[in-house]
Amino acid sequence: MIKGLDIQYIRRFLVFAKPYKGWATIGILMLPLSIVTNLLFPWLTIRVIDDYLSTGNYDGLPWVIGAMIAVVAVNYIADSCYSYFLRKTGQHTLFDIRMSLFQRILNLPRTYFDRTPTGVTLSRLTSDLEAISDSFVMGVLSMVRDLINTVALIILMLFINWPLTLVVLTVFPPVLYITHWIRNKLREIYKITRSSLAKGTGYLQECLFGVKTVQLYRAEEEVEARYQAYTQEFLHAQMRSNKYDAVLFSVITGVTTITIGLIIWYGSGRVVQEAVTLGVLIAFINNMEKVFVPLRDFTGQIAAIQRSFAAFDHLDELFQEPLEEDGRTLLSPADFGDRLRTFESLEFRDVSFRYTQDSPYVLKNVSFKLEKGHQLALVGTTGSGKSTILRLISKVYQDYEGQILLNGIELSALSIDDSMHLFSLMQQDVYLFDQSIAFNIGLGKASISRTDIQEAARYVYADEFIKNLPDGYDMALSGNGGNLSAGQTQLISFARAVAQGGQVIMLDEATSSVDSVTENLIQRAISRLFKERTVIAIAHRLSTIRHSDTILVLDQGQVVEQGTHEQLLARNGVYAGLLNQAADQDGGDMVLT
Numbered sequence: 114m115i116k117g118l119d120i121q122y123i124r125r126f127l128v129f130a131k132p133y134k135g136w137a138t139i140g141i142l143m144l145p146l147s148i149v150t151n152l153l154f155p156w157l158t159i160r161v162i163d164d165y166l167s168t169g170n171y172d173g174l175p176w177v178i179g180a181m182i183a184v185v186a187v188n189y190i191a192d193s194c195y196s197y198f199l200r201k202t203g204q205h206t207l208f209d210i211r212m213s214l215f216q217r218i219l220n221l222p223r224t225y226f227d228r229t230p231t232g233v234t235l236s237r238l239t240s241d242l243e244a245i246s247d248s249f250v251m252g253v254l255s256m257v258r259d260l261i262n263t264v265a266l267i268i269l270m271l272f273i274n275w276p277l278t279l280v281v282l283t284v285f286p287p288v289l290y291i292t293h294w295i296r297n298k299l300r301e302i303y304k305i306t307r308s309s310l311a312k313g314t315g316y317l318q319e320c321l322f323g324v325k326t327v328q329l330y331r332a333e334e335e336v337e338a339r340y341q342a343y344t345q346e347f348l349h350a351q352m353r354s355n356k357y358d359a360v361l362f363s364v365i366t367g368v369t370t371i372t373i374g375l376i377i378w379y380g381s382g383r384v385v386q387e388a389v390t391l392g393v394l395i396a397f398i399n400n401m402e403k404v405f406v407p408l409r410d411f412t413g414q415i416a417a418i419q420r421s422f423a424a425f426d427h428l429d430e431l432f433q434e435p436l437e438e439d440g441r442t443l444l445s446p447a448d449f450g451d452r453l454r455t456f457e458s459l460e461f462r463d464v465s466f467r468y469t470q471d472s473p474y475v476l477k478n479v480s481f482k483l484e485k486g487h488q489l490a491l492v493g494t495t496g497s498g499k500s501t502i503l504r505l506i507s508k509v510y511q512d513y514e515g516q517i518l519l520n521g522i523e524l525s526a527l528s529i530d531d532s533m534h535l536f537s538l539m540q541q542d543v544y545l546f547d548q549s550i551a552f553n554i555g556l557g558k559a560s561i562s563r564t565d566i567q568e569a570a571r572y573v574y575a576d577e578f579i580k581n582l583p584d585g586y587d588m589a590l591s592g593n594g595g596n597l598s599a600g601q602t603q604l605i606s607f608a609r610a611v612a613q614g615g616q617v618i619m620l621d622e623a624t625s626s627v628d629s630v631t632e633n634l635i636q637r638a639i640s641r642l643f644k645e646r647t648v649i650a651i652a653h654r655l656s657t658i659r660h661s662d663t664i665l666v667l668d669q670g671q672v673v674e675q676g677t678h679e680q681l682l683a684r685n686g687v688y689a690g691l692l693n694q695a696a697d698q699d700g701g702d703m704v705l706t
């Protein structure tokens with residue numbers, strides 16, 4: 114009844130259980146013991162009734178009763194060990210799946226995050242894994258045991274009295290048909306349930322992230338209405354699945370009762386004719402419970418297992434997401450030797466790029482060269498492609514046309530680790546974790562010392578303000594640096610980039626205005642970097658732009674002008690126009706946006 118695809122999933126995920134096969138083996142070895150003791154009990158019941166109670170000969174009866182007690186005890190122990198060891202295997206396996214998924218998510222390309230809301234990924238790691246833990250690990254274990262027990266019981270019943278067993282078996286085909294039909298229905302519904310839950314979680318995550326904006330713009334009602342729509346979809350799917358669950362449950366309960374009635378009706382007639390003993394009839398009535406109750410539970414477990422198959426489906430999708438470097442042939446360190454030890458040059462040759470196959474080009478034949486010790490400023494109106502250039506250098510996106518040469522080597526042939534160690538990125542939209550300032554500066558450099566962290570902060574003039582904060586470098590940040598000012602956040606981002614130790618600084622200059630003292634520190638840090646390092650900067654402030662050896666002016670993805678500040682001013686073209694525009698709006702340092 115398990116479809117080919119399901120078996121494929123199970124196989125794929127069973128690989129994770131391999132390290133725990135010792136525990137699984139102990140659990141599985143308990144199964145025959147559980148089955149044998151389960152069969153011995155009805156057999157001993159028949160013996161007690163037919164050989165002792167019906168004949169009035171009680172010699173040896175205490176031994177048989179003793180044996181029955183021992184059988185029950187062994188059955189109990191075998192069942193407990195079976196559940197304990199297999200659950201332990203399941204839970205450790207899930208732990209490994211969770212860690213492996215998390216690691217994979219961290220390495221997925223940016224395109225995945227562009228098209229997938231964060232909440233959807235979040236629900237894969239939380240509710241989908243929970244569904245597998247609750248339903249698959251627990252459900253499958255009891256289902257397998259119940260199924261084997263039921264088959265074994267039916268075989269025993271056939272041996273004891275086949276005509277009575279045939280009475281029982283006549284009801285099996287309709288029951289199996291109904292179970293199969295409802296199973297398919299439930300599977301469809303569980304898929305909807307999980308995807309609406311994921312959508313709801315995604316939206317919830319987005320709302321909580323932007324709750325301040327929601328409150329500021331009084332958008333509570335609008336946001337609530339959308340959340341209600343998602344949760345309502347979830348509720349409807351749940352209601353539908355409840356309906357099928359209820360039908361299934363009552364069908365099985367009804368069938369059990371009818372079959373017991375049939376057995377009593379047919380069996381008592383045979384007892385009167387002395388074709389069946391009383392012990393056999395009583396054992397059959399008892400066995401009915403043992404055949405149908407697992408069948409009823411089995412259908413309940415099927416519902417839970419459907420839920421976990423839908424979850425497997427989602428996790429499998431995530432495991433199938435290609436990693437950025439999948440399918441690419443990369444050069445190994447042996448191929449490029451020590452040509453990447455120090456930064457020499459970075460060259461764009463006719464680079465064109467679009468984010469997706471069906472979207473327009475955002476970079477068109479861009480060419481420039483950055484030499485060691487030089488500074489390059491990227492200038493242009495919003496959306497002209499400046500950040501995209503930095504993203505291509507950082508290998509956040511890779512499928513560009515043309516050539517990007519790092520020290521003469523094609524960038525797409527290098528792994529992120531082999532190329533990115535030469536660069537440090539100073540982001541505008543820096544993310545600060547809810548950890549200490551020291552942790553945030555040293556991010557990604559597990560072995561960095563406190564002295565090096567302080568050195569990096571001193572280099573960008575951040576040391577003084579950090580030392581004046583309560584707890585200094587150990588001050589805990591919260592809410593993405595919500596307890597710092599915008600300027601302080603920028604300085605920490607600068608310190609983080611310097612601590613990374615890259616030879617080329619990629620700066621995405623912030624446009625937001627900060628207080629004049631911090632602004633002064635930021636300007637001093639930038640001019641120090643421009644004097645001492647190789648820099649490629651998305652520059653907005655005239656003071657930053659003027660420090661650059663080369664200014665690249667971009668317009669709608671194309672390089673329209675290239676030169677020094679003086680050369681471009683003399684040209685009186687796009688750059689001069691941008692400057693004039695900024696001069697009209699600004700009082701102090703001009704900001705080109």
Ligand SMILES: Nc1ncnc2c1ncn2[C@@H]1O[C@H](COP(=O)(O)OP(=O)(O)OP(=O)(O)O)[C@@H](O)[C@H]1O
Binds near residue numbers: 495496498501502
């Ligand atoms: N992840 C993305 N997916 C699809 N299109 C994108 C993506 N990021 C940017 N774009 C598009 O690419 C174009 C260039 O964007 P880019 O961020 O490089 O501009 P920019 O010059 O850095 O702008 P700004 O100064 O406003 O930051 C824009 O039209 C933008 O809409």
